[in-house]
Amino acid sequence: MRNQSRQDGDEAELIERATKGESDAFAVLVERYQRRVVGVAMAVVHNQDDAVELAQETFVRAFENLSKFESRSSFSTWLYRIAANLAIDFWRREGRHVVLHGEDADNELKRMPSPQGDSYKSAARSELSERIKQALEELTPEHRAVILLREVEGLSYDEISETLQCPRGTVMSRLHYARGRLRVILKDLGES
């Protein structure tokens, strides 16, 4: 508890110094939150390169708007909110869909493992990962964001609610829907 309050005090001082333009103070904040901010962006856009780009943009926007940060909310959820908004806007503009045609599709099929091979177990694991990724692609950005923020980033319902700026009840409802959809999609993919 004492360590947490010390860190909060450090953070308040870092934010104040960064607001005055001290870039080394802001650099400490970047190091502290970079992993989680990238995670939030990944939860929405589900693409590593885009997530890194969006996370960098998040920190730049945060630096530009530090004077608008109100200390009554936590700095971390303020950052996550910026990241989520940028990521959702990006997704709506760009809309990623990957469809294989012709030779690409044939090559993909040839890579499917033989059930007799020694590498079957690891290949089966890889196939499951692909199914998970495909199932995630079929969710809307809002549903994908809540399920990944909860399951991968470990945010609480209240933190997700603040990050995505929706009521806690909406978080619960979307999680319920996303889990139900993933369960159905994974079962269908398994059967096919």
Place this chain on the structure above:
Amino acid sequence: MTSTHRTLTVLLAVLFAVSAHGSAEAQNHPRLVEVRVDSVVASDTNGGVDVRLGHPMTRRLQGLFNYNTYRLVSHQNNHTKCGDILEFTLPGGRILHVQPRAVDGDMIVMELNLFDGARPMMTTDLKLRNNGILMIGGPRYEQGMLIISIGASSADPGPGSLNDRQVASPLGSRTH
């Protein structure tokens, strides 16, 4: 002319006071939304129209669809504040979650989720006019099609309104 300045100043002060009072009232009494869900089975079994549906609903159904039989299976209504979820059990093991999010002028912003048991069927975000009706139809039930009529209305609660009474039990037509 000094009186004009005084008049303007007084007017501004009154407007400010009224708006501050209004926002304080709004904070103390968040908007309640009432949701009414009617489950109707439509079929071509020459059974006529269930009298319990009433004239407005009968006209609506006959104007929208071409069935010759409409039977009311269930009527439910409940109310909640924006941000909470209402759950309605529908015929055939289906479940409807209605979550009013906000009241934006004359429009009620809400999210609907329809489940077939635990399996999600549909999710939608929409704005419905106050006292407007949305119908969801198509799932089969018994010998016909299920049509779910969803109506929503909102009124300023004011003091001493439903807001001050217990709204719903945790289980039953539940709120979350």
Place this chain on the structure above:
Amino acid sequence: MAECSEIGLLLGAFEDAELEPHEMQDVAYHLARCDACTSLLGDYASIGRELRSTVELPSLVGFAQSVQKRIDNLPVPMGRRVGRWFGRLGEQLNSGLAMGTAMAAVAALTVLVLTPYLRRSLSPSLGQALVKAPAVASQQLAAAARDVEAAPAAIAVAANAADSGELASDSHAVISKLEAEMPSVAVWTEPRSDTTVIWLPDQQ
């Protein structure tokens, strides 16, 4: 005993330990007697495990340096530039001159604010000139009030036109997002009955 349909929404929150204590008890009591919900809870836990093992975060080597570089390349805001210019100006000029300018600005502002009270002690001609300004303002206010009175009449005309179908009717439902399990979904609105329909055909 609570029905499975009542417990369904709470299962995920139970797994996440996000329920109130009495709700946790209700769910736990139900799970002790319901294999189906227990199995469903197991599926949710599996989904969580699979997601955590599948989702890979990218490498963050050089991330902080890239952010710093972008910040260093940001254009300096106008406010800060102006502030720096005044700072340089203040250094060059005598500080007393800067103070005098500031005081003159404050004095001018004070005069403007106190005008109605100063008017009483001013000469009649100057007093009349100052009186004309509020008179013009009150005329503009009266004109605006007449426009506001005319607005309800315009609205009434529009409402009558809508009743007779001359205007395109406002939508009584605006759907911003719709996602359904079935591949074909129909949506239509019947303006005369103020109803929007979403049709979800059962898959055969």
